[in-house]
Amino acid sequence: MEITGIISGLIVGIVIGVLGRLVVPGRQRIPIWLTIVIGVVAALIGTAIAAGLGVADTGGVDWIELVIQIALAALGVSLTAGMYVKRRE
Known part of the structure; x- marks a missing residue:
């Protein structure tokens, strides 16, 4: 890579x-x-799920993958x- x-x-x-x-x-x-770590992991897993569903490569923006x-x-x-809050208290 x-x-x-x-x-x-x-x-x-x-x-x-x-x-x-934000959601x-x-x-x-x-x-x-x-x-950031959660976002990177979610992006990787989300891409794998979208590929498994067959919606990872569409024309234009991949809205389903993004969601x-x-x-x-x-x-x-x-x-x-x-x-994190329970552990810190």
């Missing part, structure tokens, strides 16, 4: 993580680096925020 692939993967992960965090209501008390990735990121943020 080239460095541009890694950098673009991180950028997509940041965007997906932030969008997933979850309320304040999440987790660090931004954890949001899957954001939903996974929102789920990851909410689960992690719940566990």
Whole structure:
């Protein structure tokens, strides 16, 4: 994998993580680096799910894949925020 692939993967992960965090209501008390990690993982898993469903490569923007990735990121943020707060108290 080239460095541009890694950098673009991180950028997509940041965007997906932030969008997933925005979808979850309320304040999440987790660090931004954890949001980025959740976004990268959600982007990878979401792409795999979309490929399995056959909607990963469509003409134009892959809206279904994007919705899957954001939903996974929102789920990851909410689960992690719940566990992170309980662990820190």
